Amino acid sequence: MTPDKKNERFERLALPHLDAAYSLARWLTGDDFAAQDVVQTAYVRAFRFFDQFRDDNPRAWILTIVRRTFYSSLREQYQQQEHIDFDEALHSGAEQLGGASAFAVGNQPEGIAAGRDMQRIINAGLDTLPYIFREVVVLKDLEDLSYKEIAEVVEVPIGTVMSRLARGRKLLGAFLQKNGIGAGNEL
Numbered sequence: 001m002t003p004d005k006k007n008e009r010f011e012r013l014a015l016p017h018l019d020a021a022y023s024l025a026r027w028l029t030g031d032d033f034a035a036q037d038v039v040q041t042a043y044v045r046a047f048r049f050f051d052q053f054r055d056d057n058p059r060a061w062i063l064t065i066v067r068r069t070f071y072s073s074l075r076e077q078y079q080q081q082e083h084i085d086f087d088e089a090l091h092s093g094a095e096q097l098g099g100a101s102a103f104a105v106g107n108q109p110e111g112i113a114a115g116r117d118m119q120r121i122i123n124a125g126l127d128t129l130p131y132i133f134r135e136v137v138v139l140k141d142l143e144d145l146s147y148k149e150i151a152e153v154v155e156v157p158i159g160t161v162m163s164r165l166a167r168g169r170k171l172l173g174a175f176l177q178k179n180g181i182g183a184g185n186e187l
Contacts, residue, residue, distance in 0.1 A: 010050050013058040014043065020059060020143050021066045027138040028070045030127055042069040060145070060152045067135065067153055074131075118181055125175035133168030140165055 021042060025035035042065045046053075053061060126134055135154060139145045150165075151158045 006050060010047055013053070013055070014046055014050070014062055017059045017062045018043075021062050023143060024063055024066050024135070024138060025070060027126060027134055027142070028067070028131060038066060038070050038073060041073070042066040045069065057149065057152065060149045063139070063143075063145075063153045064155070121176065121179045121181060122172075125172045125179070128175055129168055129171055133164055133171060136161055136164045137168040137172065141169075 018039070021039050022035055025038040025042070026032065029035045029038060042062070046062060046065050126137065129137065132154075136150055139150045139153060140147075145153070147158050147161050150161045154161065156164075
């Protein structure tokens with residue numbers, strides 16, 4: 001393949017997913033500048049190995065590279081593993097968030113204002129999630145990837161994706177409940 005054809009093919013297949021790549025990197029890093037660095041490094045890597053890509057799912061392929069780039073940079077910076085605490089009460093299934101959705105906001109002006117506050121609290125809650133839960137919640141709930149695509153991106157079985165998503169959502173729900181969202185408490 002000629003360099004011009006490679007450039008053209010890369011632009012056509014990879015560049016449309018730049019926003020999704022940045023979104024994932026932003027949620028993983030928690031910082032705009034770090035996310036830009038991760039995406040830039042990921043796209044350089046993607047271009048370097050683009051000849052090996054087989055056109056099956058460019059979005060999942062790019063997001064996989066972004067994720068790997070993030071974890072590589074994290075290992076280089078910190079050289080430590082993240083510890084995940086297990087909260088028996090939270091993970092036992094004993095407590096329920098109730099029937100009301102924590103994300104439901106009315107269309108009235110007060111609902112719109114409450115929605116802005118709620119979005120701020122949701123973002124803070126996402127920031128508190130450990131990386132392995134945050135990435136699947138972001139990929140499913142914000143990027144709308146299928147379980148199969150998420151499994152490809154994070155390189156785990158679909159059952160693990162579903163488990164991490166459930167646990168991440170439960171942790172996020174508990175954070176929201178502590179901050180007055182859900183279980184009948186609206187902002």
